[in-house]
Amino acid sequence: MKRLLRSVFVVFFILGISFVSAQDSAQAVNAAAALKHLQSAAENCAQQKWQEALFQAQLGSVYDAKLADLPYIEALCYTELGYTRAAAIERAELASSLGMMWRLYDATAINILLAKLYTETLRYDEALAVLADIPYPSADSDFYTAVALYGLKRFSQAEDAIVSSLNRWAFDSRFPKLFFLQEKDRTPSAKAKRIASDIISKLYVWQDSDPEVLLYAVDFEPNTKEAVRKLKIYLNMYAQNNSTQEPYAQAFSILAALKYGIINEKTAVERFFNLTLPFKFADSQETPYRFFFTDLLVDFCKLIGDSNLRKQMAADLSTFNGVLVTDDNRDGIISSKILYTSGRPQLAEFDTDQDGIAEYTIDASYGTPTKIIGKAGAYEVDYDTYPWINTVKTKKGVYTLRPVSFAWKPVEQRSLNINLFSLTKKYTDFFTLKTKNVSGLSERELIFAAAYYEYSDDMIEGAITKTYFDKGVPISSETRINEIPYSVLYYVNGRPSQKKIDRDGDGYFETIEKYSPKGKLQIVLTDINKNKLYEYSEEYLTNGDITKKWDNDEDGTPEIVYTQFKSGNAQCRWTHPVTRQKVIVEYKQTIPAKLTANDKAEAIIKDTKFPLYWIRKPPVFSETITKKILEVFNETKAPVVSYFVEVNTVPFFAVRSGGYIFVEQLEEMQNEPDNDKI
Numbered sequence: 001m002k003r004l005l006r007s008v009f010v011v012f013f014i015l016g017i018s019f020v021s022a023q024d025s026a027q028a029v030n031a032a033a034a035l036k037h038l039q040s041a042a043e044n045c046a047q048q049k050w051q052e053a054l055f056q057a058q059l060g061s062v063y064d065a066k067l068a069d070l071p072y073i074e075a076l077c078y079t080e081l082g083y084t085r086a087a088a089i090e091r092a093e094l095a096s097s098l099g100m101m102w103r104l105y106d107a108t109a110i111n112i113l114l115a116k117l118y119t120e121t122l123r124y125d126e127a128l129a130v131l132a133d134i135p136y137p138s139a140d141s142d143f144y145t146a147v148a149l150y151g152l153k154r155f156s157q158a159e160d161a162i163v164s165s166l167n168r169w170a171f172d173s174r175f176p177k178l179f180f181l182q183e184k185d186r187t188p189s190a191k192a193k194r195i196a197s198d199i200i201s202k203l204y205v206w207q208d209s210d211p212e213v214l215l216y217a218v219d220f221e222p223n224t225k226e227a228v229r230k231l232k233i234y235l236n237m238y239a240q241n242n243s244t245q246e247p248y249a250q251a252f253s254i255l256a257a258l259k260y261g262i263i264n265e266k267t268a269v270e271r272f273f274n275l276t277l278p279f280k281f282a283d284s285q286e287t288p289y290r291f292f293f294t295d296l297l298v299d300f301c302k303l304i305g306d307s308n309l310r311k312q313m314a315a316d317l318s319t320f321n322g323v324l325v326t327d328d329n330r331d332g333i334i335s336s337k338i339l340y341t342s343g344r345p346q347l348a349e350f351d352t353d354q355d356g357i358a359e360y361t362i363d364a365s366y367g368t369p370t371k372i373i374g375k376a377g378a379y380e381v382d383y384d385t386y387p388w389i390n391t392v393k394t395k396k397g398v399y400t401l402r403p404v405s406f407a408w409k410p411v412e413q414r415s416l417n418i419n420l421f422s423l424t425k426k427y428t429d430f431f432t433l434k435t436k437n438v439s440g441l442s443e444r445e446l447i448f449a450a451a452y453y454e455y456s457d458d459m460i461e462g463a464i465t466k467t468y469f470d471k472g473v474p475i476s477s478e479t480r481i482n483e484i485p486y487s488v489l490y491y492v493n494g495r496p497s498q499k500k501i502d503r504d505g506d507g508y509f510e511t512i513e514k515y516s517p518k519g520k521l522q523i524v525l526t527d528i529n530k531n532k533l534y535e536y537s538e539e540y541l542t543n544g545d546i547t548k549k550w551d552n553d554e555d556g557t558p559e560i561v562y563t564q565f566k567s568g569n570a571q572c573r574w575t576h577p578v579t580r581q582k583v584i585v586e587y588k589q590t591i592p593a594k595l596t597a598n599d600k601a602e603a604i605i606k607d608t609k610f611p612l613y614w615i616r617k618p619p620v621f622s623e624t625i626t627k628k629i630l631e632v633f634n635e636t637k638a639p640v641v642s643y644f645v646e647v648n649t650v651p652f653f654a655v656r657s658g659g660y661i662f663v664e665q666l667e668e669m670q671n672e673p674d675n676d677k678i
Contacts, residue, residue: 034064035103041073042104050080068100072110079117084356089117096130108134115144120333121355124148139169146175150182151329158182159191166198173210176203180216181330188220196220203230211237212249218256228260235262247277248327251296258303265306272300273316279323281339281347282361289339290322294416294432297324301418314420317430318343324432338433342366348433350411360410360435367413367431379441381408392446397455399446406449410438448472460486481505495519503637528636536638548640548657562640562657572657574642578666587658595662604662615664619650629654629663 037060044053054077061070072095078088094100096110111130118127127148134141142165149158165175176199183192199213200221206213214234221227235257238245245253251272258268273290280286304310320343326336333354339347344367349358363371372381380393387409392399415429447453450469457463457479463486467477477489488509489499496519500509508530514523524538533554539547544566549558560574570587581597585604592613595604604613610626619625629645633656642655651666 030063034060034067034070036060037063038067038069038073038103041070045073045076048080050077053077054081066099066101068095068102068110069105071095071100072105072113075110075113075117079113085117085121086355086357089114089121089355092117108136112138112140112144115141115148119144119147119151120331121353122151122329124151137168139165139172139174142169143172143174143178146178147331150178155186155189156191159189159195162195163198166195166202170202171205171209173206173213176206176213177210177216180213180220184216184219184330207233212246215249215253215256218260224260228262231256231260231262246332247275247291248293248296248330248332251275251293255296255300255303258300265304265309268300269304269309269313273313277323279337279339281337281349290320292322292324294324294326295328298416298418301420310420314430317418317420320430336433336435344431345413345433348411350435352435362411362433364433367433369411369433372410374441381441389449392441397453399450399453401446401449402451406445408438408441409436411435444472492517496521526638528638536640550638550640550642552642560640560642560655560657564658570658572640572655574655577644577653585657585662590658592658592660592662610661611659612661612663615662619665625652626663629661633661 037056041053041056041060044050044056053073057070057073057077060067061074064070071091075088075092075095077083078091079085092110092114096107096114111134114130115127118124118130125148127144131141131145131148142161146158146161146165149155149161159179162175162179165172169175179195179199183196186192188196196217200217203214203217211234214230218227218231221230231253235253238253254263254268254272254275257263258265263271272292275291276288277291278286278288279291301310301313304313320340322340324338324340325334327334329335331354335352335354336348336350338345345362345364348360348362348364350360350362351357352359357376358373359375361373362369369386370383372383374380378395381389382391382393384390384403387407388404389401389406389408391401411433413431414434416432418430421429447469448471450472452466452468454464454466457465460479460481462481463479464481465477465479468475473494474491476491478485479487479489484505485502485507486505487499487501490497495517496513496515498515499513501511501513502509503511510528510530511524511526513521514525516522521540523540524536525534526536527534528536531554535551535554537549537551537558539549541547546564548562548564550560551558553559560572562570562572564570568589570590572585572587574583575581576583576597579597583595583597585592586594586596592604592606595602595613595615603616605616605618606613607618607622607626609623610630612626612629614622625647628647629643629652632643632645633641633654638656639659640657642653645652645654652663653666654661654663656662
C-alpha cells in the first residue's frame, strides 16, 4: 500500500513539474517575442521610422504588458506622428507606473518625455515633480525645468535656470529663445537686462543653427543700428525661401521689419495680410487659409499710421475669410483657432489645456455660437438663441430644454482691441471668441430645465424612452420601438405610480404595473388573451416576499400560486385538474427539492437536457414530448402558467414556476405514446 502511495505521489510530483515547466516555457517564448519586437522598434526609432517603430512596439506589448520600453516607444512615436498629447501621456504614464520593467531604456528617458508632455499641456507642477526624479543633469531636463518655472510665473527662478543653462549648455539655442519669448511683454528687471546683454553678446553661437534667436533678440538690443543689422541678417536667410520659417516667426519678422524701418507700411500690410498656412477643423480636410496670430495682429495695427492703409485694413478685416490663432504662452502650440467667414467667426476650436483634444468645438452664425461640442464629443449643445440652450446631446441621451430655461455661456464674442474701426462708420468692429471660466453642464441642472429626456433603452432592443419633466420632477415616461408605443409610465410626486406595457405592439396594453406611494413596485397584472381580465399577477410584499399567481379561467381564484421568499427559498401550490389534490413544490435556493400531493411525497425527475421535471416518471420518448411542451410554453413569457398539452391523444398537465416546468402524464393515459404518431 505504501509503495502504491509513493508511486502516486511521484506521478503527481512529475505532473506538477511538467505543468510549471510548461508555464515557464510559455513565458519564456512570450518574453523572447516581446524582446524581439522591442529591439526592432528601437532600431526603427533610431532611424526615425516612427510608424514602423510604433507597429513593432504595439506588437511587443501583446507578448509582455510589463515591459516599460514598449509603451515608452509608443508615446515617443505618438509625439512624432502627430497623435494627441493626451494619447501620448497615457502611454508614457503607463511606462512609468509601478511594476513596469526596463530593458533597453530607463526611467530617466520616460521622465524626460513626461516632462516635455506635461509642460506642453500646462501641467507645470507635475513636470517639476518628474524632473526632480532625474539623477543626472541634461539639457532637456534643464530646459523643461525653465519652461515649467516660466509657466508657473516663477520668473526669478526661471531666469536663474536660464543663466545656469547658458553656461552649462552653451550651444543649445532653446534657452536664449525661451528667454526672449517669455520676457517679451514683461518690464525687464535688472537681472533680465543682464541676461539679455549676455545672450546678445553670444548670438553668433546660435545664429546659424537657429536664426530665430536673432529675430527675437531684436527687441532686447539697446543699440538700434545693431538691432537693424541682426534683423537684416535674419531676413536675408529667408529672402529666397521662407517655407522653413515657423509661422509665428514669419509674422513676427514682418512686424520687426516695419518697426525698424526695413520695409514701409504698404509693404508690411501686403505681406502681413497675405500670410497663409494649412489648417484642419474637426472632420474637414487640411486647407490653406490666410491667418493672423491674435497678439501680433493687435501689435501690427498699432504700428500702421497711414489713414488710408488703416481704412484698407478695416475693410479687409470686415470681410476676412481666414483663421485667427492664439498662442498666448508662445510655446509654439496653438491653444485656439477661429475660422472667419465674411469677417465673423464661423468655426472655432479651443484646446485650453493643449492636450490635442479641443475642449470646445464651436459652430457660429455671424459670430454667435449655434452649437458647442465638448471635449472628445462628451456632449453637444444646440442653442435656440445664444446663450439659451435648446438641446444637449450626451453619449447616454438627449435633453430637450424648455424655451429660455437654461443659459450656458462658456465663450463670448469680444471686439479685438485694434483701434481701426473708429475711422469709419461703415464697419463696426472686428470680433473674436474668448472662453469664460464657467462650470460644466451638470445633470441636475439639465434635468431641472428639461422638457423631456430621450435615451436608448439598453434592456429592450431598438427602444427609445422619453421622460417628461416639470422643473426637474418626472411626470411621465414613454418607450417606443420603431415609433410604436411599448410602454407608458406615470409618476406621482416624482415617483413611479403606474406603468402600462404593450409587448407585442398591437395597441393594447396587456400588462399593468402598480407602485407604492414611495415608488416601489407592488403589483403586476397581465391580460394575456386581451379580454380585460387578468390571468397572471405578481404581488411584491413589504416583507420582501414575491407572490405570482395564474388564474387560467379568470374567475378570480388562481389555479397556481408561486411564492418567492426573501430567504431565497420558494414554494409553488396548484390544484390537480383531475384529482383536485393540493400539489406543493418546495424550492431550496431556486432549485426544486420536494413535491407533495395532499401531503404525500411524489418523485420529481430532472430532465437531462431541459429545465423540466417529470412528476413520478418520464414517459417513453420523453425528449420528443418535451420539445412539444416547450413549444407551447414558449408562446407566453408569463413565469407562472399552466397548460394541458396533448401529444398523440395522450394528455399532459404542465406547470411553469420558478424557472422550471413540471409535467405530469394524466391518469387517463393507458398506453405509452407511439413515437411514429407524435
